[in-house]
Amino acid sequence: MAPEAEKPTTRRRRKDSYSQAVLNRVRLANDLRSSLDVHGKKISDRWEELLSPYLEDGERLELTTLVRATGRLVADRLRQLEESEEQHRAELDQDSILRERRRYWAGELRRRLVDLRQSAKSLYGKAVSEKFLGLRGRTARSLVELQRLGQRVVNRISDPGWRRPETRHLGTELEWDWWKEQIETPLRELESADRAVRADEGETDTALEQKQRDLERYDQQVHAAARWLMATYELIGFEPARRRLLPETRGRRRTGRRKGSEEATAASSEARSPAEDPNRAESSA
Secondary structure: OOOOOOOOOOOOOOHHHOOHHHHHHHHHHHHHHHHHHHHHHHHHHHHHHHHHHHOOOOOOOOHHHHHHHHHHHHHHHHHHHHHHHHHHHHHHHHHHHHHHHHHHHHHHHHHHHHHHHHHHHHHHOHHHHHHHHOOOOOOOOOHHHHHHHHHHHHHHHHOOOOOOOOOOOOOOOOOHHHHHHHHHHHHHHHHHHHHHHHHHHHHHHHHHHHHHHHHHHHHHHHHHHHHHHHHHHHHOOOHHHHHHOOHHHHHHHHHOOOOOOHHHHHHHHHHOOOOOOHHHHHHOO
16 A cells, blocks of 8 residues: 655744755844844934934834834745745655655555566467566566556556467466556546646645745845844944844854954955855945
8 A cells, every 4th residue: 555645734944944045044133023023223323313413393203113114024025935945845745745645655566566567478388478468678667667557557457359368278278357456546646646746836836936935025125124223223323233133253153163364254254155155245334
């Protein structure tokens, strides 16, 4: 019997199962949201202190709302990215299950064809069994050829006009109807599994395209928000908060690594482009 298809899980995936590209973006988004939550009031106060002299009559600054809305934007883009990642991973898992089912039935069909040929050969001889069943040479392994071969065998056994061979041993005969069922069952299961795989491949491609769109939107908007926050900290003179958002500082906080020389840090920072390391984008001016 083929292994039963597992039901797709409805539980949220563990984040350590995410791809590294998505994990990097999750960490960046969480660090940005944390920084906005912790320093939101200080950002608003210092912006107001800096810009108040330049306000005209009747104008007012809505800086608290700006900071909160920026945090919500980052959270929303992160949520969309996580959902598309989970959907893509779920499609890959489903695709793997369907492919395993297809491999199982292909192997089962091939094994039964080999058994049939051996049985027919022992009763009717090699030449007769090959001519009647069409089983010549090595049994096919490719899916297309295997399905064609299985269908040809079923058709010949089923066709009353296809004269069955005479046995070389009196009183012995293959149970053709039984063998027909033995071949037809894995053949139909293989065809069904193959159709399911092909249909699921389209769904997997669609999920991947959605993930790519969400990645692009994240990179455009969240990285821009990161650069804006870094520039804000620089403008209002809040250097400690700006340093804590640098990729090198955030990386050391996660891994516990000690700070190396300034030359090594600068070299490693310049060696990574924003395309290779999404975390670096927030420090770009």
